[in-house]
Amino acid sequence: MSELIRHLPAIALRGMTILPDMIVHFDVSRDKSIKATEAAMLQDQNIFLIAQRDAEAEEPQQDQLYRIGIIAVIKQIIKLPNNILRVLVEGIERAELSYLETDGEYLKAEVIRFDTEEMEEIPENSREAMIRNLKEIFGQYALENPKIGKELIKQLLEIADLKRLVDQIAINIPLYYEEKQKILEAVNLTARYELLSVILSNEVEISKIKNDLQQKVKERIDKNQRDYILREQLKLIREELGEDNTVSDADRFAEELETLTARDSVKEKIQKEIQRFKNSGQNSSESAVQRAYIETLLEMPWDKKSQDKEDIKNAKQILEEDHYGLEKVKERVLEFLAVRKLTQKGDSPILCLVGPPGTGKTSIARSVARALDKQYVRICLGGVRDEAEIRGHRRTYIGAMPGRIAAGLRQAGVKNPLMLLDEIDKVSSDYKGDTSSALLEVLDSEQNCHFRDHYVEIPIDLSEVLFIATANDVNAIPRPLLDRMELIEVGSYTENEKLHIAKEHLYRKQLEKHGLTPELLTISDGAYSKMARGYTREAGVRNLERKIGEICRKAAREIMEDHKKMVRITENNLGKYLGKERYVFDMANETDEIGIARGLAWTSVGGDTLQIEVNIMPGKGEFRLTGQMGDVMKESAQAGISFLRSISKEYKIQDDFFKKNDIHIHIPEGAVPKDGPSAGITMATAMLSAMTKIPVRADVAMTGEITLRGRVLPVGGLKEKILAAKNAGIKMVMVPAKNKRDIAEISQEIKKGIDIRYVENMTEVLENALAK
Template structure:
């Protein structure tokens, strides 16, 4: 009989103790089947798969279809009555009229439970059988006109009827004895059923037969005939259960535990062969043959065969078996000494690098040097290169170009946010779900032992209580150690010395010093406007056209249009934002093509403004020199160079210094140093010393929400203070960077190329630098410094000589100072 007998039996018997189920008021089955009240002429239909509801029976039903859920919720809010009908085809699709049986049972919803996944479970009790006469409508759910069928049963006082009922109960008891899955309390429930009609429906509902056969029982109107058909099915089930019990008894007496396991293994083996899959022995033999072809060391070969011997001793059904086989498969899949041949055609390599990347002259030269040395000495250990620079300058894509130039496989591992050492070194096999580290995983994916391996965003590795991944990388990125890299999962040494590791970083400050020492730092700075225009023309525009299903014939951007995009809508060192803006222009043209609108296929600078709106950035960022104390400085950030303004203001007070703009400690110290220098040298600068005592000085750096720090703004702050105290104008289109000391020395700073690019973007014409930074400027290409005039200084007076004009600003402050005490 049905496995759901226990639940059905509890709902069928209102007096049963429903454990863990909210008590529901269930009407007597006899009362429900005999009641004609509130039975409508038209019924909403709820089609069910794999379920037939009989009158008087209580069953749980889970509803998943949209229409059915809508019907159930509406019925529950109303009279809770609906027609339960079974499907001829047990499909999940919404049934049609022809897919339904014509006979069903009116159901009364006792309880509705809305599940977390949106489905609904209802507890429904059958009332009367009905017959569908016609389908009235199908939306929003099936509704039918019905005729109700009255249950009939022979007179219960007749001997034949009594014998039939007794036989049904005895047969049910026999089934309960033969089937241990049905609870023993079910016998008591059956004995307590007095109504012959309900007994017939109850046993029919719980009988373990097909839905079509249950439906035939439901469609048998005569109760006596239904009872006889039910008895036939029950007697067949008794026969099946008796045969099953006999077989189990014989098997348990003839086969002991070891024979039973052997028998099951042989059955599994035969089944696997029939299904076309390998048996455990065949699987191990295939692994052994695969291992014999590997070019690995004798130590690894011995370890591999030892693992295979261990697998043979394991039970193939044991959980450890799958883990051991997975480990052996990893060992046999790894490319131990399977290297791809390097291409040493240096002219071809140079051509590939030039095609893929515009500019980056020094970087390309270093890569060609590496290839040249590798060509002369083929056993050279691969160096660890680290491309360092702002986002969007091509660090990661350079790795792909190097792989293409060398003819090697390319793999990339993103290190941003990695905080678990196991992601580098792997987990030990003793843990559930253990796996090798991502280094070994990516080598396995490459299928070659010498890929170009990009470690992306190495400066963004984090650490927590689970270890320090950057320390785990020390072994990976050391050419003297990585020839015997040991992954915790792998348990044997793996040679990484042939791998060309390339790391990328936006900042070197967050990289562990020991790790930084193991890498050769190659700096990638930002691009000039001309370079960005060329990159957009050669790479960005063709890429965006292809991604949007367009060709070069559909859209052309003039040089002026690209320059407008660069200068008016982007302000970055790289070209990532520029690519987004190019993509925006391409999408607007793609929309016009798709909607068959007229459009201009050759865009000029003026067309860009029509498509993208007003420019976001002004080409000329310089704010003029009409006010005293406003000086332009140059700064370095992890995303490239930028300009900043130092603003100074004086107000009557007691000589208080106020600093604002989220300045760091170093920048605050620069401001105090500059003020001290001015106080000690006020006579040479023609500054009345009384101003320092009777006027408050406020220094502010705009964009106050952005934290700022570093010594580079030293001379900029000093110039701003000197201008506000003397009310002299600052030279037009001038920017500066440099650290100062108390004695007036100007010290060199870093990030010169990025700062120069930022100055050019802001249309600055002259730059003041420390004379020791002259060598940094000379190393930069002429295309970066063209149009700029450099003033190299050693002392603060030289800075002020260049920066301060002799004329005073309009509306200069007339300082009101008390007379000296000696007057």
């Protein structure tokens, strides 16, 4: 390869590259470029053309130009207005820029041209393979680009010289100037061939993808156009049939939005969703999701309220009609009504009714709703462990839906219903989230005015919802959740209360359910009392209602089979209908006994008496506990024995008594688990009685926890415990002195006939419990 140096006028091209044998015209407007053209015309019409790297540069320097340019001959110059020249040139050969002079009137270039005689030689077979391969790729390119003329394709495919074929294809296909510059810089024929082959192959792939996309777009446009035509035809047919009153879903949504009672921000959000639904197309996969979401938003009661009844006397009458007892609940509801009437607003309280099963917690909420004339929504939380059940699912999930709170408002149709959260102590948590934590926002009056459901997304105002929760065990409710609610205890019913409830409510309800009338079936008061005492053992009246229903079924059969005109149920013939009595109360012992003391316990179905037996036998000082006791009761027994050892001298117990004797504490009915801090003083009394051989009074029962120093600590569930003592025929009950205020709240009906003694320490307990 030999080098020949030439000095030529130069023009820097913007966004343009010229190849050898390429005839092209371009406009010249820069002064230096115009003067370079004129200088070339005064010489041999040769000019050096080189592309700028930065097309925005007005006066490019050498480092702003590419390395390889083209020596061209000027064929024609046409003067245009505004001092512009249109120059027609033909590319002659490649040349390398060696030096560029920029200080003169025009650009002067020192270039090194490439000697064609020293170009590489390619073997004939390789040359032929290159020609065939290049023609094949170009043929594929031509198929994907129909704009290339057939004559041009024919001419190019007839070329037999590799160099000419490469140059002609590069000239005649539309390429960006950067790619043409790469071809220009490929001085070696083999490199130029490989580069062009890669460019053509890439263009073929790009063209295929482009054509596929265009085809899909065209098919979609054609389908939409077809659907539009069919819809228009269907609309015309309906108009002809007189059914032109139908409107599209989007139009229907817009009409419902006009009548929606909601703030402007909510309406704007719904309007945007309706517009998005319009644009998505009726048959798209997203339209069904959008339609369900818009329907949910339109059915939510954003600012729609119902008018509460403010007649306190009427509300009181309804509550009295529906429920016997439950004085605290009724009193709290009437207080709420009074405050609402005075203030004309008043925050809705969040009440939590806590009590044993069957005591009417759920039904009282329905009565409160009727008394206030509120919409009633019941949400059962038993076993709910997914946070999305409360907050809703995000709309990105398949099958997403609102949470139970939002769904409850949607069901109620107003923003101020009574919402019952049933079994709130049964909620749980797992890997999907903590349900009780999600309820914190719902039940916080400071936060629930902007409750955000994940599905609805728009903040929902829950501040005017009257929440009533129910629970069986207050200890199972998390403390932060419990702190947000106002607790109202619903205790066990007395036998007298059960009698009234059965006569005034359950009897009528079961008669109607079984198609009977008071003329066909009557039940005496004695039969009700016997049912409550001998056939059910519960704090509430659920099983009592079942027994009344059982009587109604058997009476209905007798009336239909034996044609009886009336069935009368009394205490004497109750066994004929319900069988033998199932429960017998563990009545007080007839005589005072040594080592046996009676305690009182609270269970999930009410109160019960607890007989504790202690035996002393020769041994090695072992201490045994039996009867299915929990850890708390075992610790109470240990504290009791420690206290007794500290006062052993007062009761003349030998110093080696605890080393030579074994003490065994047993609680009968051991299959029933027992636990709780309420049997400490009972066990201590029974142990001391067994040690000193002093009998314990048979008509005394006690409850309370003991400390190592003999102090008596307060306990709970006193109403149920005293009721159990009364049923067992106990005359005197000892309770901790610190529980005096709790005893004051218990009705006189329960306390009647029982001598309640308040004790502060074990000395007072033993004085009252041990027989004189």
